[in-house]
Amino acid sequence: MTAQSASDYIEIITDATPKTPAPSSDGPAEAPAPHAAGAAAATGNFESVDTATGKAAPAEVSSERVKGIFSDIATKYERFNAVSSFGAYKIWRENLVRAVPVDGTSDVLDVAGGTGDVTFALARAKHPRHIQCTDLVDEMLDVAREHYAAGASCGVPVDFQVVDAQNMPFPDNSFDAVTCAYGIRNMPERKRAIAEMYRVLKPGGTLACLDFSTPPLPAWNALYHVYLNHMIPFWGGAITGNRDGFVYLSKSIKAFPDQKSLAHLFEEVGFENVTWKNQTGGIACIHVAHKPAAGLAQKD
Ligand SMILES: C[S@@+](CC[C@H](N)C(=O)[O-])C[C@H]1O[C@@H](n2cnc3c(N)ncnc32)[C@H](O)[C@@H]1O
Numbered sequence: 451m452t453a454q455s456a457s458d459y460i461e462i463i464t465d466a467t468p469k470t471p472a473p474s475s476d477g478p479a480e481a482p483a484p485h486a487a488g489a490a491a492a493t494g495n496f497e498s499v500d501t502a503t504g505k506a507a508p509a510e511v512s513s514e515r516v517k518g519i520f521s522d523i524a525t526k527y528e529r530f531n532a533v534s535s536f537g538a539y540k541i542w543r544e545n546l547v548r549a550v551p552v553d554g555t556s557d558v559l560d561v562a563g564g565t566g567d568v569t570f571a572l573a574r575a576k577h578p579r580h581i582q583c584t585d586l587v588d589e590m591l592d593v594a595r596e597h598y599a600a601g602a603s604c605g606v607p608v609d610f611q612v613v614d615a616q617n618m619p620f621p622d623n624s625f626d627a628v629t630c631a632y633g634i635r636n637m638p639e640r641k642r643a644i645a646e647m648y649r650v651l652k653p654g655g656t657l658a659c660l661d662f663s664t665p666p667l668p669a670w671n672a673l674y675h676v677y678l679n680h681m682i683p684f685w686g687g688a689i690t691g692n693r694d695g696f697v698y699l700s701k702s703i704k705a706f707p708d709q710k711s712l713a714h715l716f717e718e719v720g721f722e723n724v725t726w727k728n729q730t731g732g733i734a735c736i737h738v739a740h741k742p743a744a745g746l747a748q749k750d
Pocket residue numbers: 516520561562563564565566567568584585586587590613614615616630631632633636637
């Protein structure tokens with residue numbers, strides 16, 4: 451099977467119907483009301499799961515594990531990616547970059563940016579005004595900083611910052627686009643993280659998210675599970691010396707919501723026109739979601 455087949459490009463529109471009422475004809479459109487999910491994000495009113503099982507668990511269980519894994523494998527992470535995906539991750543990354551509508555005037559936030567793979571690909575392809583590359587783990591960002599120092603952003607200014615995506619320090623309505631590759635799956639309070647991405651996006655802004663997913667064809671899914679159960683821990687252990695980290699990776703992929711369920715999470719915090727495109731038969735998936743434009747009331 452090729453890394454990218456034509457059928458992967460079938461776009462499924464989960465909900466193209468605006469859920470927001472038109473602005474009142476009695477006067478000027480009102481400023482957006484504080485978003486319910488954003489308000490809840492501030493008060494911590496979100497369920498938390500163990501990202502290895504999908505079952506309810508305190509957030510610290512997953513956060514501490516993920517910090518341990520990524521700080522340990524940071525300098526070997528890129529090699530593992532290249533070897534374990536047979537290069538497919540590059541095609542998926544380029545498709546993600548293509549899906550982000552930015553230009554030379556755009557400010558972009560890369561959430562869970564890790565070693566900067568998406569940040570630098572976006573910088574090279576689209577030359578936005580600025581990229582804020584964030585991650586929970588400073589050791590991952592250290593690798594990104596080295597790439598930046600070597601010129602990886604082709605002159606696009608990038609700042610690096612340790613940020614927990616579930617509680618971001620940025621003001622409301624700050625960014626034209628948010629990218630997140632392989633990040634949400636590792637976050638125990640996923641809905642809170644998505645609500646934060648919504649909050650920091652400018653009205654009319656776009657979230658583009660790439661992550662592993664569920665192949666809809668049973669035979670392909672079964673083959674993929676053999677790969678997840680056996681090959682991923684093998685390659686991960688051999689390349690990074692941290693086999694347990696890659697047993698976790700396989701488990702987290704199996705416990706992660708499928709394409710449709712993830713799209714619903716985006717819609718639940720207020721995103722509209724949520725679409726997705728399967729990559730390599732659904733092994734991975736790119737979701738694109740839009741924050742309603744200014745002047746429209748937002749979903750409660
Ligand atoms: C598989 S790596 C992906 C890195 C990068 N986006 C890429 O495409 O190569 C997942 C990243 O998510 C980060 N991460 C996990 N939980 C996070 C959180 N709550 N907030 C921010 N980053 C987080 C990890 O530290 C790790 O760098």
